[in-house]
Amino acid sequence: xxxxxxxxxxxxxxxxxxxxxxxxxxxxxxxALKGIDVEIRSGEYISIMGPSGSGKSTLFNMIGxxxxxxxxxxxxxEVDISGLDAYELAWLRCRKIGYIFQTFNLIPVxxxxxxxxxxxxxxxxxxxxxxxxxxxxxxxxxxxxxxxxKPLELSGGQQQRVxxxxxxxxxxxxxxxxxxxxxxxxxxxKEIIELLRRLNKEKGVTIISATHxxxxxxxxxxxxxxxxxxxxxIERRDELDIEVGTLEGxxx
Amino acid sequence: MLSQDAKKRxxxxxxxxxxxxxxxxxxxxxIKIRFWRSIVTMAGIILAIAxxxxxxxxxxxxxxxxxxxxxxVRDGVxxxxxxFWLIGISLLVCVVGITNAMLMSVTERYREIGTMKCLGAxxxxxxxxxxxxxxxxxxxxxxxxxxxxxxxxxxxxMTQYDGVLGSLPWGAALLSLTASVAVGGVxxxxxxxxxxxxxxxxxxxxxxxxxx
Ligand SMILES: Nc1ncnc2c1ncn2[C@@H]1O[C@H](COP(=O)(O)OP(=O)(O)OP(=O)(O)O)[C@@H](O)[C@H]1O
Ligand SMILES: [Mg+2]
Numbered sequence: 001x002x003x004x005x006x007x008x009x010x011x012x013x014x015x016x017x018x019x020x021x022x023x024x025x026x027x028x029x030x031x032a033l034k035g036i037d038v039e040i041r042s043g044e045y046i047s048i049m050g051p052s053g054s055g056k057s058t059l060f061n062m063i064g065x066x067x068x069x070x071x072x073x074x075x076x077x078e079v080d081i082s083g084l085d086a087y088e089l090a091w092l093r094c095r096k097i098g099y100i101f102q103t104f105n106l107i108p109v110x111x112x113x114x115x116x117x118x119x120x121x122x123x124x125x126x127x128x129x130x131x132x133x134x135x136x137x138x139x140x141x142x143x144x145x146x147x148x149x150k151p152l153e154l155s156g157g158q159q160q161r162v163x164x165x166x167x168x169x170x171x172x173x174x175x176x177x178x179x180x181x182x183x184x185x186x187x188x189x190k191e192i193i194e195l196l197r198r199l200n201k202e203k204g205v206t207i208i209s210a211t212h213x214x215x216x217x218x219x220x221x222x223x224x225x226x227x228x229x230x231x232x233x234i235e236r237r238d239e240l241d242i243e244v245g246t247l248e249g250x251x252x
Numbered sequence: 253m254l255s256q257d258a259k260k261r262x263x264x265x266x267x268x269x270x271x272x273x274x275x276x277x278x279x280x281x282x283i284k285i286r287f288w289r290s291i292v293t294m295a296g297i298i299l300a301i302a303x304x305x306x307x308x309x310x311x312x313x314x315x316x317x318x319x320x321x322x323x324x325v326r327d328g329v330x331x332x333x334x335x336f337w338l339i340g341i342s343l344l345v346c347v348v349g350i351t352n353a354m355l356m357s358v359t360e361r362y363r364e365i366g367t368m369k370c371l372g373a374x375x376x377x378x379x380x381x382x383x384x385x386x387x388x389x390x391x392x393x394x395x396x397x398x399x400x401x402x403x404x405x406x407x408x409x410m411t412q413y414d415g416v417l418g419s420l421p422w423g424a425a426l427l428s429l430t431a432s433v434a435v436g437g438v439x440x441x442x443x444x445x446x447x448x449x450x451x452x453x454x455x456x457x458x459x460x461x462x463x464x
Pocket of ligand 2: 058
């Protein structure tokens, strides 16, 4: 195992080793993740699927360095992120990872353009350079004509596009998306999925997306099924066709 | 193995920044978008500083008149001691009000704070943004308050004595006006320290979970 890691640096964008997460709630402890081992290669498009409460968002937080596991380790580009200090962690969130959320999470007081420039400002770019790049990214996601609009003046799908552009701001190696289509209708959801797929293909960004959305299955390289805080199974897309029809809990 | 890890970590840097100019822009925008709410927050400062500035200016008005005509004022001095007690209390109330308003503002913006942290903001970026916001509100509020207090004191003086405008020691009076603006700004920032630190310390995952 150690040899593999030495030989091929950064083959794995994300690796988790026996990740356990417990939440203390009064006297009880809730074991939301019960030992997750996954390896995600650079450039893969991964969907994390599972019923509500299975621990998808919790895993998302662990991988994204937004929360610390109770046990186990998370490696981003083969660096153990539990060893990073606050500055390094902020740098990681700023430069290495782009986040997309179900609720879009744009800063309401800022325009689409300003939302996209924020991560670049944090990264030390000058305002002018950041604005130029942000305008380019917004054009890339198909919002070139809406850059001066505030989030509330945009539709859900448009807001999520802004969020995609913002996630790309510092050319991250990984985009983490937690139910990116959860608040969108069928068609808009599809557009976002296609956008993510395109970014994955064109820019080689690793995409990891927690989702309930079966439309995601078509574009994913692999699907990680989570059940009850454990990895149920991991499937490649070509192994999948038979399964899709028999899925439980299919939503409208 | 260890050196291997050290080598990889070299790829991870620590330069993350929030230039003051950007911080001011963001803070200013946050105030503008919640304009009326900011006015309500500022109302406490305006009143407290107006009172402070009124008392200070009234003092200068009396001294000016006294210097011009020795027999004019007799009972002004003893009243001032109780007034300073009242000023102290009103300033305290004002700080508590600011803390309260800022705490509410932080709660309201959990998600925004969490988002900023996900984008790479350090704890002190968030602290800085809230403190700048408080300072701007404090300075603007106290400026308004100081002008109101000053004008009121001069007008009140004019109804009592003649030649107030001529005898007023303008330099000293304006200096105390400036001082009361500074007091307002500093108190406003002081009141925001606890809420701002609380916002800064919030772990991003918790901030994102909170539904508002
Ligand atoms: N901060 C927390 N405190 C306590 N319990 C938590 C916390 N976060 C998550 N949980 C619990 O952990 C379990 C997994 O939650 P998680 O949000 O990861 O599920 P999920 O798979 O993302 O579900 P959904 O599809 O509904 O988003 C749930 O039982 C949840 O109640
Ligand atoms: Mg979830």
